Structures are given as C-alpha cells and as structure tokens.
Amino acid sequence: MVLEWILRKVLMRELERKAAGLERRAGGAGAAASGGDLVKLAMKAEEALSKVIVPGFDVDLVSSGAVKRIRVSRDGRSVAVFIDFSGSDPSCNFCRFINWNLWQAILERAEKRLKEEGFSEVVFIDWATGARMEYKARG
Numbered sequence: 001m002v003l004e005w006i007l008r009k010v011l012m013r014e015l016e017r018k019a020a021g022l023e024r025r026a027g028g029a030g031a032a033a034s035g036g037d038l039v040k041l042a043m044k045a046e047e048a049l050s051k052v053i054v055p056g057f058d059v060d061l062v063s064s065g066a067v068k069r070i071r072v073s074r075d076g077r078s079v080a081v082f083i084d085f086s087g088s089d090p091s092c093n094f095c096r097f098i099n100w101n102l103w104q105a106i107l108e109r110a111e112k113r114l115k116e117e118g119f120s121e122v123v124f125i126d127w128a129t130g131a132r133m134e135y136k137a138r139g
C-alpha cells in the first residue's frame with residue numbers, strides 16, 4: 001500500500017514536469033497571464049470539455065471522471081488535459097480496440113471544442129502512463 005502511494009507520487013511529479021515543459025515551450029511568444037486569468041481559462045476548458053458527450057453513454061467527459069487534470073500554459077494559448085484512458089477490461093484485446101476507436105472520436109471532439117474556445121494547442125496526456133496521446137492519423 002505504501003509502495004503504491006510512493007509510485008503514484010512519483011508518477012504525479014513526472015506528469016507535472018511534462019505539463020510544465022508544455023508551458024515553457026508555448027510560453028515564449030506572448031505575455032504571461034495572471035494566476036486568476038489562468039484559473040478562468042482552466043474553468044473555461046473544463047466547461048468546454050463538459051459539453052463533449054461520450055457516444056452511447058449520455059454522459060459528458062468531465063462528469064464521467066475521465067478528465068483528471070487540466071493545465072493551461074502561462075500565455076493561456078495551450079492546454080494539456082490529463083485523461084484517464086483505462087478500459088473496462090484491459091485484458092480483452094477486442095475491448096481495447098473498441099475503446100481506442102471510441103477514444104479517438106472523443107478526443108477529436110474535445111480538441112475541436114477547446115480550439116473553438118480559443119486554445120491554439122491542445123495536448124492530451126494519458127493519466128496512467130504520462131504519455132502524450134496520439135489520436136490522429138499522420139499524413
């Protein structure tokens with residue numbers, strides 16, 4: 001139990017570092033927003049994500065518990081969304097395939113909604129692994 005808690009803390013620090021790296025990369029071009037403005041932008045992002053409905057479940061992305069954390073860059077142009085990407089049955093290959101196809105559609109809708117709110121860069125990070133979620137076909 002203690003080991004699990006320690007591992008979770010280490011993982012959280014690593015996720016925070018990755019999100020901070022996103023902020024530094026995006027932050028050089030414009031002025032930094034104040035703390036209050038960043039909170040408002042995070043709330044704006046959360047509200048936008050709460051309008052993304054998970055197909056077939058009549059629940060939005062935020063209420064479902066899938067969104068774990070939202071980080072906004074200091075200039076307010078970029079947003080990192082930490083998503084809990086765990087499937088209902090991780091040992092079932094077919095379930096993972098269906099889940100991934102569903103997640104691709106959900107993340108595309110979420111990105112569109114966030115860009116409509118004025119964010120120029122949207123990054124989704126897998127909550128469990130800390131990996132950036134690539135969900136678009138590369139062309």
